Amino acid sequence: MYSIQPVDTPEFTDIHWRKLYGLLRELKRKHKSYCADRSPGEFRKRLLKSLSAEPHYYHSCVFEGTAVVGWINLHVRNQGTQDQLVYAHLDVAPEMIPNRLAGTLARWVLGYLEEYAAPEFYLPVWRTGLMAMAESWYGEFIACCDNNVLHRADANRDLIAKWLRDLPAANPGLRLVFTDDIDDDLFEPYVALFQQGLYDMPEEVESGMSRKLDPDELKRTIRAERETGVIMHQALILDSHNRLVGVSDVLVNRKNPGEIHQLMTAVERSRRGSGLAKWLKAAMFDYLEREVEGFESLNTWMRAINEPIQAINKKMGFVVERTGREYKIPRAGIEAFLEKGPAQTPGE
Numbered sequence: 571m572y573s574i575q576p577v578d579t580p581e582f583t584d585i586h587w588r589k590l591y592g593l594l595r596e597l598k599r600k601h602k603s604y605c606a607d608r609s610p611g612e613f614r615k616r617l618l619k620s621l622s623a624e625p626h627y628y629h630s631c632v633f634e635g636t637a638v639v640g641w642i643n644l645h646v647r648n649q650g651t652q653d654q655l656v657y658a659h660l661d662v663a664p665e666m667i668p669n670r671l672a673g674t675l676a677r678w679v680l681g682y683l684e685e686y687a688a689p690e691f692y693l694p695v696w697r698t699g700l701m702a703m704a705e706s707w708y709g710e711f712i713a714c715c716d717n718n719v720l721h722r723a724d725a726n727r728d729l730i731a732k733w734l735r736d737l738p739a740a741n742p743g744l745r746l747v748f749t750d751d752i753d754d755d756l757f758e759p760y761v762a763l764f765q766q767g768l769y770d771m772p773e774e775v776e777s778g779m780s781r782k783l784d785p786d787e788l789k790r791t792i793r794a795e796r797e798t799g800v801i802m803h804q805a806l807i808l809d810s811h812n813r814l815v816g817v818s819d820v821l822v823n824r825k826n827p828g829e830i831h832q833l834m835t836a837v838e839r840s841r842r843g844s845g846l847a848k849w850l851k852a853a854m855f856d857y858l859e860r861e862v863e864g865f866e867s868l869n870t871w872m873r874a875i876n877e878p879i880q881a882i883n884k885k886m887g888f889v890v891e892r893t894g895r896e897y898k899i900p901r902a903g904i905e906a907f908l909e910k911g912p913a914q915t916p917g918e
């Protein structure tokens with residue numbers, strides 16, 4: 571009675587898009603789940619754009635009969651290399667979890683794991699029912715993730731102003747600039763710093779997950795977002811030789827700038843502990859207040875164990891709105907689930 575259908579096919583019609591959008595709104599209202607907060611038409615345009623930009627990105631909709639009850643996507647990075655990474659996201663209507671749907675979803679994922687000869691995939695989940703499903707697939711816990719949100723009205727303005735006053739003075743020889751269209755000559759250093767930040771992000775359990783960035787993919791993603799009106803803005807700190815030593819970036823949807831997503835904040839290893847991340851984050855907040863009409867909140871995702879960035883966020887006024895978990899799910903676990911049934915969790 572459940573079925574899964576790709577969204578980028580002629581069979582996925584206007585009615586399906588509207589239903590999928592309706593489900594996303596509902597999940598957001600009830601569970602603060604992710605939702606592209608824009609019209610159904612723009613949501614469709616942006617999703618189709620990112621699917622066409624990325625050859626190894628798949629997005630499907632979950633049906634129960636004709637009702638849309640969920641979505642699932644899967645992305646393969648560095649395909650076919652030793653750095654291959656298979657990452658999935660999913661969300662379903664709460665009444666469908668934990669296990670009623672698990673078999674259908676497991677078969678969908680298994681098809682891709684076979685196609686890409688992948689021994690495992692990674693899955694972040696934000697609700698207990700979905701965590702139970704990941705565990706029933708023999709998923710291994712990797713890390714807790716926090717969704718931190720700074721509501722503009724709750725920002726610690728005095729502290730932000732103090733950081734903006736003190737930190738440039740405490741770091742002579744460094745300058746901070748903003749861009750909403752990074753120069754070609756800075757793109758490579760930006761990728762290198764982003765990559766270093768990814769490598770240095772802590773894990774609770776060593777998972778072996780590939781963190782290798784694909785610079786071409788990053789470029790394509792930024793371009794595809796821009797073409798649908800979602801602009802990446804960056805705060806960059808440069809030294810006196812114009813070397814990039816710090817970055818913080820956000821995505822602003824021009825048509826709906828209320829909820830802004832902050833992506834990576836990274837400081838070059840040798841410069842950490844000098845207040846540069848505080849400077850970057852304070853400056854970005856100040857910039858968004860000045861430059862983006864309608865800005866209401868700043869939203870960011872991070873591992874709970876990442877103490878320096880959690881400390882900065884807390885001081886600025888960010889609050890944790892959702893806590894999730896990230897799992898590594900072995901292909902053998904999915905196969906065992908389909909053949910023998912759910913893994914027994916401790917205590918059962």
Ligand SMILES: CC(C)(COP(=O)(O)OP(=O)(O)OC[C@H]1O[C@@H](n2cnc3c(N)ncnc32)[C@H](O)[C@@H]1OP(=O)(O)O)[C@@H](O)C(=O)NCCC(=O)NCCS
Nearest residue numbers: 767770835836837842843844845846847848877878879881
């Ligand atoms: C996280 C990161 C950006 C911080 O950059 P930074 O320039 O060293 O940070 P700052 O010097 O501005 O501030 C660090 C703050 O965290 C605090 N801190 C550092 N380690 C901490 C710990 N273990 N527990 C609690 N607080 C800690 C510091 O005390 C400091 O605050 P304070 O000066 O007010 O006391 C940097 O470590 C980095 O690039 N990490 C890799 C990428 C990453 O994890 N990015 C964040 C996720 S997007």
